[in-house]
Amino acid sequence: MSSMSQAVRGGGREWNATNVVGVALLGLIGLWILWNFIDSPTQVIQVAILGLCNGALYALIALGYTLVYGIIELINFAHGDLFMLGSVFSAMIISDWFGQETSNPTGWAVFALTFVAAMAFCAAINVSVDQLAYRRLRNAPKLAPLITAVGVSFIFQNVGIIWNGSAPKSQNAVLPGGSLEIGDVRVPWTYLFTVIITIPLLLLLTWIVQKTRQGKAMRATAQDPDAARLMGINTNRTIAFTFALGGAMAGAAAIMYLQNNGTTRYDAGFQLGLIAFTAAVLGGVGNLTGAVLGGLLIGLIQGLNDGAPHGLGQEWSQSVVFSILIALMVFRPSGILGSPTSEKV
Amino acid sequence: MATNAHTGPMLKVENIHVYYGNIAAVKGISIEVNAGEIVTMIGSNGAGKSTTMRAISGLIAPRRGVIEFEGRKISGMPGHEVTALGISQSPEGRRIFGRMTVDENLDLGAFLRNDKDGIAEDREYVYGLFPRLKERIHQKAGTLSGGEQQMLAVARALMGRPRLLMLDEPSMGLAPMLVELIFNTIRQIREQGMTILLVEQNALAALDIADRAYVLESGVVKQQGSAKDLAASDDVRKAYLGG
Ligand SMILES: Nc1ncnc2c1ncn2[C@@H]1O[C@H](COP(=O)(O)OP(=O)(O)O)[C@@H](O)[C@H]1O
Ligand SMILES: [Mg+2]
Numbered sequence: 001m002s003s004m005s006q007a008v009r010g011g012g013r014e015w016n017a018t019n020v021v022g023v024a025l026l027g028l029i030g031l032w033i034l035w036n037f038i039d040s041p042t043q044v045i046q047v048a049i050l051g052l053c054n055g056a057l058y059a060l061i062a063l064g065y066t067l068v069y070g071i072i073e074l075i076n077f078a079h080g081d082l083f084m085l086g087s088v089f090s091a092m093i094i095s096d097w098f099g100q101e102t103s104n105p106t107g108w109a110v111f112a113l114t115f116v117a118a119m120a121f122c123a124a125i126n127v128s129v130d131q132l133a134y135r136r137l138r139n140a141p142k143l144a145p146l147i148t149a150v151g152v153s154f155i156f157q158n159v160g161i162i163w164n165g166s167a168p169k170s171q172n173a174v175l176p177g178g179s180l181e182i183g184d185v186r187v188p189w190t191y192l193f194t195v196i197i198t199i200p201l202l203l204l205l206t207w208i209v210q211k212t213r214q215g216k217a218m219r220a221t222a223q224d225p226d227a228a229r230l231m232g233i234n235t236n237r238t239i240a241f242t243f244a245l246g247g248a249m250a251g252a253a254a255i256m257y258l259q260n261n262g263t264t265r266y267d268a269g270f271q272l273g274l275i276a277f278t279a280a281v282l283g284g285v286g287n288l289t290g291a292v293l294g295g296l297l298i299g300l301i302q303g304l305n306d307g308a309p310h311g312l313g314q315e316w317s318q319s320v321v322f323s324i325l326i327a328l329m330v331f332r333p334s335g336i337l338g339s340p341t342s343e344k345v
Numbered sequence: 346m347a348t349n350a351h352t353g354p355m356l357k358v359e360n361i362h363v364y365y366g367n368i369a370a371v372k373g374i375s376i377e378v379n380a381g382e383i384v385t386m387i388g389s390n391g392a393g394k395s396t397t398m399r400a401i402s403g404l405i406a407p408r409r410g411v412i413e414f415e416g417r418k419i420s421g422m423p424g425h426e427v428t429a430l431g432i433s434q435s436p437e438g439r440r441i442f443g444r445m446t447v448d449e450n451l452d453l454g455a456f457l458r459n460d461k462d463g464i465a466e467d468r469e470y471v472y473g474l475f476p477r478l479k480e481r482i483h484q485k486a487g488t489l490s491g492g493e494q495q496m497l498a499v500a501r502a503l504m505g506r507p508r509l510l511m512l513d514e515p516s517m518g519l520a521p522m523l524v525e526l527i528f529n530t531i532r533q534i535r536e537q538g539m540t541i542l543l544v545e546q547n548a549l550a551a552l553d554i555a556d557r558a559y560v561l562e563s564g565v566v567k568q569q570g571s572a573k574d575l576a577a578s579d580d581v582r583k584a585y586l587g588g
Contacts (some may be wrong), residue, residue, distance in 0.1 A: 213456075220442055220453050226404050227440040229424030230433070232457035232505065236423075 022331035036308040042184040044308055051303015052296055053191035056198040059295025060253035061276035063205065063288065064246030070286035071222045071242045073142065074134065077149040080273015081156035082247060084266065086122040086254025088164045090114050091171045091264045100174050107174035119251035126247030127240050135236065160266030168265035175259045190259045201252055202292060205245065209288065218242055278325045284338020293336060298324065351416040355380045355540055356401070356509055361410030361420065363400050370396040372564040378509065378542050383535055385543040385551040385572065387585055388561035394544040395437045398513050402434045403427035429457055433507035437514050439498040443487025447478055450486050450497055454504030463506065471500035474530050492523040499530065510534065511542045516550070528554055548585040552576040
């Protein structure tokens, strides 16, 4: 009896130890940010804002992972590469079709048009892959669609090589250049646009998922596909719709990325995909709010690491992001907002 | 109530064979349900009752045999189309949407309808049948007690305003008082003219309420007949009614 209660208490202590280490880690990060801030407040604010703008981009991509995972429990390894195809597609429309090379009112109109086209393009591709490949594997073991997604990722990258070449290409930005300056803090306009465009997209997505009939069908299908069918929900169409939403978000991210970075490269999706995936896991995969939060957090941390006075510098950027992923798996595998009872999709 | 001139049985299951992979769960079952009847399928665990229900609802396609609803072939149809034709099922194990509220669950039951007034009417009707649900309208369904979840599953199936209501073990795991409540509710629903196909482990209660019954065993129909006759039959009493 006493040994049993001891074992139970021992278990409790062990759990607490993990907690303590986790909290200590967070505390250290907090102190590190404070140290940077005291040393150079302007610089910290500057890089934090840039980081958050990047984070908005990560959030858009992370949503695609989390939407699809929420509804069919598939980690869509091809999602980052879909984003890449979206950026090459956007560059093609802006530069090749319209020959737009500068930022002027025509350029902004071309941007708006391409924005919508990129969303539609990525949505269409995502839906097609689902219907051609994953749909046939709905009743197969989980590993089958996962491996398929890895295969699709390679296919997309090869399409990217054929389409864009194997070397990075620089592209013209058509959004206004220059920066918004508040005191010593300077934020490029394109970065601000990313945030300004992301916010209504997130609101729209939330509204679709929470309030519309399609959204209800999505949530029901995510929770119990058979029960959803009994309600009269066409689960296959609902899953396709979810792929369309995730694809559209990737398309929006793609054109914003193009404006921010001014390059297209066939392997852009690999890096950004992994970062966004980390963001989705950080927030609790399957959780929409979590994906956004995770994206912003990773953007912020990356921004501070790359640009703060005592950061490790850009060459450590990836290592830092994936250290977060590893630490998360140890301390909080279900993510910030993920818990068995929380709302998925 | 009937929307067409169809005359035969409302539901006709003809010699269906249903497999999970290579394992046959249903091996040639035939069942009929006439409009206005309560028909029950009884039989021990693993006899194939739920599989038959799933096949009727289009959740799993029979490998052989035909299922007709109001004269129309429904076997092979996807589940959502079967529901659209007027068949609702309250599945085994409730399968309510636990992360949604009671009210949202009922909404989903009426997913295919757009007659706002009719839906509001039916909502009042099911809250009348199960007043306890009404007190928990905005509660997440996953936090309800087992009995309340069962009520919700039945209520949700009713919200589709089906012509055929299928209930798979609605009394499973419930305290005796709740079992009685569920069976009384089934009686009330029937009095409204609903046709019901009922699967039950509680054979005594099922035979008491039903017009006709099928006894299933290892994927085949072992006996069939009027519920009264079956309740009196020695074989059935021995096997399912404890003597
Ligand atoms: N998902 C499944 N996969 C494989 N076999 C199953 C599955 N569901 C049921 N079975 C098998 O099919 C047979 C019939 O099961 P079921 O229809 O659930 O019986 P009942 O509802 O009468 O208890 C059983 O032998 C059961 O083990
Ligand atoms: Mg069963």
